[in-house]
Amino acid sequence: MKVVLEKLSKYFGKVVAVNDLDLDMESGEFVALLGPSGCGKTTTLLMIAGIYKPTAGYIRFGDRVVNDLLPKDRKIGMVFQSYALYPHMNIFDNIAFPLTLQKTAKGEIKRRVAQVASLMRIEELLERKPGQLSGGQQQRAALARALVKEPDLLLLDEPLSNLDAKLRMAMRAEIKRLQKELGITTIFVTHDQVEAMTMADRIAVLDAGYLRQFSPPSELYDHPRNLFVAGFIGTPPMNLLPVHLEESDGCLMVRSEDWQAKLPAETARRLTPVIKGREVLLGIRPEDIAVGAVEEGTLPAEVYVTEPLGREILVDLRCGRDTIRALVAPPFAAPMGQAVGLRLDLSKAHLFDPQTEKSLLVS
Amino acid sequence: MVSKSKAAIPYVVLLLISSPLLLFYGWLFMSSFATRTLGLRPLGFTLENWRFLVEPLPRRPDVWIMTTNTMILTLSFTVLLLFIASAAGYALSRLRFTGRRFFLMMTLVLHAFPSVTLLIAIFYVLRALRLYDSLLGVALVKTALDLPLGIWIMKGFFDNVSWDIEMASLIDGCSRFQSWYKVILPLIKPGIAALAIFAFLSGWNEFLLPYIFVPSFKNQTLSVFLRGLVSGGGEFRFVDYGIVTAVGVFYIIPVMLFFIFTQRYLLTIYAGGVKG
Numbered sequence: 001m002k003v004v005l006e007k008l009s010k011y012f013g014k015v016v017a018v019n020d021l022d023l024d025m026e027s028g029e030f031v032a033l034l035g036p037s038g039c040g041k042t043t044t045l046l047m048i049a050g051i052y053k054p055t056a057g058y059i060r061f062g063d064r065v066v067n068d069l070l071p072k073d074r075k076i077g078m079v080f081q082s083y084a085l086y087p088h089m090n091i092f093d094n095i096a097f098p099l100t101l102q103k104t105a106k107g108e109i110k111r112r113v114a115q116v117a118s119l120m121r122i123e124e125l126l127e128r129k130p131g132q133l134s135g136g137q138q139q140r141a142a143l144a145r146a147l148v149k150e151p152d153l154l155l156l157d158e159p160l161s162n163l164d165a166k167l168r169m170a171m172r173a174e175i176k177r178l179q180k181e182l183g184i185t186t187i188f189v190t191h192d193q194v195e196a197m198t199m200a201d202r203i204a205v206l207d208a209g210y211l212r213q214f215s216p217p218s219e220l221y222d223h224p225r226n227l228f229v230a231g232f233i234g235t236p237p238m239n240l241l242p243v244h245l246e247e248s249d250g251c252l253m254v255r256s257e258d259w260q261a262k263l264p265a266e267t268a269r270r271l272t273p274v275i276k277g278r279e280v281l282l283g284i285r286p287e288d289i290a291v292g293a294v295e296e297g298t299l300p301a302e303v304y305v306t307e308p309l310g311r312e313i314l315v316d317l318r319c320g321r322d323t324i325r326a327l328v329a330p331p332f333a334a335p336m337g338q339a340v341g342l343r344l345d346l347s348k349a350h351l352f353d354p355q356t357e358k359s360l361l362v363s
Numbered sequence: 364m365v366s367k368s369k370a371a372i373p374y375v376v377l378l379l380i381s382s383p384l385l386l387f388y389g390w391l392f393m394s395s396f397a398t399r400t401l402g403l404r405p406l407g408f409t410l411e412n413w414r415f416l417v418e419p420l421p422r423r424p425d426v427w428i429m430t431t432n433t434m435i436l437t438l439s440f441t442v443l444l445l446f447i448a449s450a451a452g453y454a455l456s457r458l459r460f461t462g463r464r465f466f467l468m469m470t471l472v473l474h475a476f477p478s479v480t481l482l483i484a485i486f487y488v489l490r491a492l493r494l495y496d497s498l499l500g501v502a503l504v505k506t507a508l509d510l511p512l513g514i515w516i517m518k519g520f521f522d523n524v525s526w527d528i529e530m531a532s533l534i535d536g537c538s539r540f541q542s543w544y545k546v547i548l549p550l551i552k553p554g555i556a557a558l559a560i561f562a563f564l565s566g567w568n569e570f571l572l573p574y575i576f577v578p579s580f581k582n583q584t585l586s587v588f589l590r591g592l593v594s595g596g597g598e599f600r601f602v603d604y605g606i607v608t609a610v611g612v613f614y615i616i617p618v619m620l621f622f623i624f625t626q627r628y629l630l631t632i633y634a635g636g637v638k639g
Contacts, residue, residue, distance in 0.1 A: 051530050072536040084531035088549045101536035145535070 001062050001152040002050065008057035010043050017043040019209040022056070025202075028183045029174070032200035034190055036232070039206040041189045045155055048187065050074050061152065072101075074153070077146030081158035083131035083138045091141050092126040098149040112148055119178075120144045136167045140183050143175075147182070154179070156188035160195055172198055193233055197221070201325050205229050223350075227357040230283050230350060238316060238350070239289070239324045241282045245351070254282055254346070257320060259299040264347045270361045271351065280360060283350035289326035290343040291315055291334075298341025303334045317342065395609035412609035420606070424580045426613070432498060433584040434617075436573065437566035439502040444513050444562045445555060448507065452517025453543055457529070474511035477520065481508075482575060489576060496579050501572045509565065513558055520554030521547065560625050567618055585614050 005023040009016070016071040018040040025065040033041040038051050044053045048059060050071035058065050066074060077098075092113060093100075099109045120140040130138055139159065146154060159175065160168045176199045179186050190196050196203045205212040205228070207218065213229045215218060224230035230238045242252040245263075252271070263271075271305050271357045294300055301319040308314075313332045317324045317340070326342065334340060351360040390403055395412050397405030454460075455467060485504055486495070494500030524547050532542040548555070570586040577583065585589045592607050 046530070049530070049534055051533065071530075071533040072538065074534075076534060078531065078534045080527040080531060082525060082527045084525065084527035086528065086532070086546055086550075088552075097532075098535040101541070145531075149536075179519075 002060075003153060003187070004058075004060040005044070005048075005184060006058040006060065007347050008044070008047065008059065009055050010040070010047060010052060015097045016209050018047070021206075021209075023204055023211065023214060024270070025185060025187065027185055030179050030186045030188075030199060032188055032190055032196035032203045033206060034193060034196040034203050034232075035206035037191060038208075040209040041191075041206050042157060045150070045157055045187060045189045048153075049076060049078055049155055075149075075151050076153045076155055077149060077151035078155040079139070079142045079146050079157065079159050081161060083130070083142040083162075085138055085141055085145070087130050090127055090129055091122065091133070094130065094141060095126075095145045095148050097145065102149070113144075116144045118146045119147070135163055136171065139163065139171065143178075146183075151184065154184045154186040158185065158189055158191070160190070161192065168195075175199065193235070197233075198303060205232060207232075223359070223361070224256045224283075225359050227281070227283075227352050230352065230359075234285060236325045237258070237325070238283045238284050239322075240286050241284070241319075241322055241324070242354070243280060243282045245278055245280050254280075254349075256299075261297065261299075261344065261346060263349075267347060267349060267351075271359050272362060279354060281352040281354050284344050284346075286314065286325045286327040286350065288345040288348040289324065290345070291317070291326050291332070291340050292341055292343060293326050294341040298343055301340055301342050303336055303338045303340060305336060306332065306334070374423050389610055391608050394604065395612045397605065409605075412603075412605040413613075415606065415610065416613070419606070423591070424583050426585075426588070426610075428581065429585050429588050430547075430617075431584050432582055433567060433586070434503050436498045436505075436569070436584060437563055439499065440505045440509075440566040440569075441559060441562040443502060443506040444509055445559055447510060448513030448517045448558060449548065449551075449555065451510070452519075453516045453547070455514065456518045456521035470511040470514055474515075478508050478571065482571075486576065496577055496582060498573075498577065498582055498584075501569075501576050502566075504576065505566065505572055509562070513562070516558055517551075517554060520551040524550050556625060560622070563621055564618060571615055585610075589614060 001339065003023075003025040005021050006137070008018060008021040009022075010018040021040075021044060023031075033044055035041050043052060047054050050066070050069060052068060059067055061074070073215075083304055085091075086097065089097065095113045095116060096109050099112060104112075112286060113126070114123070119125060120143055122137060122140045122144060125133060125137055125141070133141065139162075143159075156175070160171055163171060172195060179199075188199070199221075200217060201219055202216050204214045207228050212232075213225045215223070215225075220233050224233060224238075231240070241256065243256050246253050246255060251265075252268040253260050292298065299319060301317040301324060304316040304318045304323070305311055306315050308330070312327045313330050315326045315328055315332065315334075317326060319342070319361060324342065352358065355358055386403070390400075390405075393405045394400050396410070398407035398409045398411070400406065413424050415423075455463060489495040489500045489504070492500070494503065528546060528550070529542055532546040533539070537545065563632055568586060569584075570590060571582045573582075574587045574590065577587075589607070589610055592610060593602060
């Protein structure tokens with residue numbers, strides 16, 4: 001089922017939670033709503049669920065506007081961060097609850113609960129109460145309850161954040177696999193970019209009630225459309241350096257006080273016109289910086305501190321007034337205060353307008 | 364051994380402190396079976412004081428009718444209070460409507476009024492509704508006066524039920540009423556049980572309202588009866604404390620039974636284990 005949000009807004013009194021949100025989700029797509037806390041992602045999800053009424057705009061399921069449809073009539077399944085299992089019912093009754101309300105026949109209920117329980121591998125837990133289950137088991141039970149009524153749309157609200165790190169990784173893969181197998185249009189809310197990047201087909205990045213970008217994960221990472229997305233996606237975050245853009249000998253140069261470099265022709269070609277001679281922000285990811293000896297054409301910097309991460313080493317560098325982070329392969333043994341030269345892979349650089357915060361590169 | 368005797372010290376101290384209390388009840392019980400008491404000492408054994416169980420006292424209604432009356436008043440009050448308080452508590456906890464804050468404030472303020480100050484107005488209202496001298500009328504008045512507290516207690520319990528559970532039930536296919544009835548009420552059983560115990564005890568012990576609004580013999584309750592025995596009721600020159608204590612013991616038996624029953628029920632609720 002296609003889900004379309006059209007100019008969707010939600011105000012709580014004077015507080016704007018969601019602002020003019022346009023989102024077009026394909027049938028069978030796995031979409032993540034990603035953003036820091038308070039960005040409006042859960043509000044959006046609850047509007048889709050029918051718990052909140054939109055202040056303005058439309059929600060469409062397929063061709064049908066569902067703004068005034070009650071949650072129970074929307075054919076959706078939802079898993080909450082707290083799982084929200086009913087503590088006074090055992091797991092069987094929890095999973096059977098949506099079917100009981102639809103007055104499904106007893107035999108049919110048994111059959112479908114057994115089916116979904118085996119899918120989630122919780123057959124042997126059906127007699128227990130939610131309080132007797134571990135977090136991971138509770139989550140499977142909650143997923144089973146959401147899936148048992150064969151919903152057209154599955155909503156997941158921070159489904160993994162109450163699990164420990166190891167279990168989270170396992171469930172991440174499992175939910176992704178399940179979603180593809182069942183082909184249910186799924187929307188999930190998370191503040192964890194790794195979850196969003198690994199699981200979703202497309203990610204909607206929200207900030208302060210506004211949609212910042214709606215793209216597949218790789219595009220979000222490689223072609224952020226604005227400063228917010230550039231800074232939010234990727235750990236450690238992208239470095240941003242104020243530089244001056246100018247033309248010389250038919251080439252575009254980026255120049256700072258004590259360093260200048262030629263912008264590759266490919267990057268220059270994607271640059272939106274009429275920006276020569278302007279101050280811009282140069283964005284470069286830590287993995288696109290090489291740290292070496294001070295040579296002609298390198299950006300001079302000083303090692304501030306090194307943080308070994310195992311597979312690679314994160315190096316904090318001071319470059320004039322700016323701090324730059326670079327990821328380098330071990331071994332890297334430069335003492336604090338050592339002068340080094342940085343080579344920036346400018347073919348992977350991003351340029352942003354400091355005023356509008358928009359990307360100056362056309363993807 | 365030393366540690367064992369040391370552990371006994373708090374119990375001994377507590378026993379000493381509470382001994383006057385135990386004395387009240389012990390004397391009450393023994394006196395009901397005594398021909399006469401000398402100070403705190405019962406003299407002679409008799410069942411004469413308990414004769415009221417089989418044969419009404421002179422110019423007094425039958426004790427079983429009064430027991431039934433008290434039970435009718437208590438149960439109808441308890442049921443009314445539980446139903447209205449749990450519905451109103453839910454609305455105040457969960458729904459946003461105009462006047463909600465005002466209503467919450469008023470319930471607190473109204474609770475501060477002693478019921479004595481309202482007696483005359485209540486009398487006129489009951490008479491206008493043709494509920495004067497009826498147990499139902501008293502039950503309604505008692506419910507009205509105890510509702511503020513009941514609503515606040517229930518609202519507190521509803522506040523503790525997570526929104527997620529309620530949203531989940533709405534998405535699973537409940538209407539708002541089904542969600543209240545099938546999911547949320549079972550979750551606040553301990554609260555309902557607590558309010559039910561409170562209501563039963565308060566209803567059973569209620570004296571002032573039936574004393575004033577139910578003057579006829581056929582509708583008399585045990586509390587009014589007991590008070591009549593102590594005050595002499597105009598007819599009895601001397602207070603027969605043997606009978607007073609026997610009626611007193613009889614009066615608290617249902618409360619004891621109720622307490623033993625609900626206490627067991629409360630324990631099973633918590634053994635079920637509700638993990639937040």
